[in-house]
Amino acid sequence: xxxxxxxxxxxxxxxRVLHDILNDQTSRAPAGRTxxxxxxxxxxxxxxxGADSMALASALAFEAPKLGVRAGGVTVxxxxxxxxxxxAEEVVVRLRELRLDPVESVAxxxxxxxxxxxxxxxxxxxxxxxxxxxxxxxxxxxGHTRDDQAETVLLGLAxxxxxxxxxxxxxxxxxxGRYRRPFLHLDRQTARKACMVxxxxxxxxxxxxxxxxxxxxxxxxxxxxxxKALGKGVxxxxxxxxxxxxxDADALDTWARQAExxxxxxxxLLECAKLYALPPAVRRRILRRAAIEAGAxxxxxxxxxxxxxxxxxxxxxxxxxxxxxxxxxxxxxGGRLVIRQG
Ligand SMILES: Nc1ncnc2c1ncn2[C@@H]1O[C@H](COP(=O)(O)OP(=O)(O)OP(=O)(O)O)[C@@H](O)[C@H]1O
Numbered sequence: 001x002x003x004x005x006x007x008x009x010x011x012x013x014x015x016r017v018l019h020d021i022l023n024d025q026t027s028r029a030p031a032g033r034t035x036x037x038x039x040x041x042x043x044x045x046x047x048x049x050g051a052d053s054m055a056l057a058s059a060l061a062f063e064a065p066k067l068g069v070r071a072g073g074v075t076v077x078x079x080x081x082x083x084x085x086x087x088a089e090e091v092v093v094r095l096r097e098l099r100l101d102p103v104e105s106v107a108x109x110x111x112x113x114x115x116x117x118x119x120x121x122x123x124x125x126x127x128x129x130x131x132x133x134x135x136x137x138x139x140x141x142x143g144h145t146r147d148d149q150a151e152t153v154l155l156g157l158a159x160x161x162x163x164x165x166x167x168x169x170x171x172x173x174x175x176x177g178r179y180r181r182p183f184l185h186l187d188r189q190t191a192r193k194a195c196m197v198x199x200x201x202x203x204x205x206x207x208x209x210x211x212x213x214x215x216x217x218x219x220x221x222x223x224x225x226x227x228k229a230l231g232k233g234v235x236x237x238x239x240x241x242x243x244x245x246x247x248d249a250d251a252l253d254t255w256a257r258q259a260e261x262x263x264x265x266x267x268x269l270l271e272c273a274k275l276y277a278l279p280p281a282v283r284r285r286i287l288r289r290a291a292i293e294a295g296a297x298x299x300x301x302x303x304x305x306x307x308x309x310x311x312x313x314x315x316x317x318x319x320x321x322x323x324x325x326x327x328x329x330x331x332x333x334g335g336r337l338v339i340r341q342g
Pocket of ligand 1: 148
């Protein structure tokens with residue numbers, strides 16, 4: 001008898017990603033080095049001890065040896081709750097029980113910038129990056145599920161900042177494609193079930209149920225209300241929206257990069273008449289890139305800033321300079337758009 005369907009599903013998802021990692025390694029290898037002669041790659045699982053990442057750890061532990069991949073694990077102690085260090089040690093024990101090696105717990109200090117969720121995320125990714133460097137890991141697996149993806153799309157929708165923010169999380173991201181999300185097409189229930197049938201103890205993060213956090217409210221109130229109103233398929237539809245939006249956003253980014261050279265004059269200044277002729281989605285991307293290049297921090301540059309700069313092109317009536325974050329100033333001068341740090 002084969003494994004339980006939930007266990008089969010998590011293993012298949014991880015197997016596919018391990019194959020991708022091995023293929024990438026082969027295609028990047030110097031000419032003449034065959035797969036047999038390449039060092040066995042190390043893949044780490046980022047594990048909070050929650051159901052999603054415990055399921056991921058168990059599937060990695062099962063699949064990696066069969067493919068000649070070394071498998072390890074990292075848990076990050078955010079230090080946000082009393083006893084979080086003990087819990088991290090427990091996660092370490094559970095990962096070792098799965099025969100992952102190396103396994104480590106990393107303590108981080110969470111700052112305040114961008115709010116509690118963003119600050120914890122920044123600290124976590126910095127620690128995971130450092131762990132990957134320290135151990136020479138080829139990839140780090142994250143346990144984000146289809147449900148997490150649906151939540152991310154809704155958060156992007158509420159921000160109202162275009163299809164890039166609707167495109168959610170990428171299956172592959174980070175420096176050199178370091179981060180992989182094998183469960184992005186799998187629902188949270190499957191991961192939880194896989195832990196249950198394998199008798200894997202899981203830890204439920206109290207933050208996940210804390211209504212003080214936006215994502216938690218969305219998970220426990222927003223999405224259930226949407227499912228009630230629109231039907232059960234809404235999570236899947238939102239995740240599909242993410243994929244379609246990502247493809248569209250990538251295409252528009254490419255278009256904007258190509259168009260950018262043709263709207264600059266010999267001195268490299270942006271020509272307003274040529275910008276005017278472009279579709280708004282392409283033009284706004286060029287304006288955003290120009291503002292970031294001039295020194296505006298990407299995270300502080302909102303759609304309303306770009307819309308204002310855009311009006312210098314499409315709604316010109318002699319208005320003055322526009323102030324952007326990072327002391328960047330955009331102004332129209334003799335048919336040219338000048339964006340620079342003031
Ligand atoms: N403290 C942590 N240490 C290591 N990795 C983490 C930690 N917290 C989150 N991660 C990684 O990020 C992924 C997403 O975490 P997040 O807390 O957003 O989602 P989740 O649905 O609660 O996941 P999980 O059930 O695995 O805790 C996790 O699956 C895990 O891979």
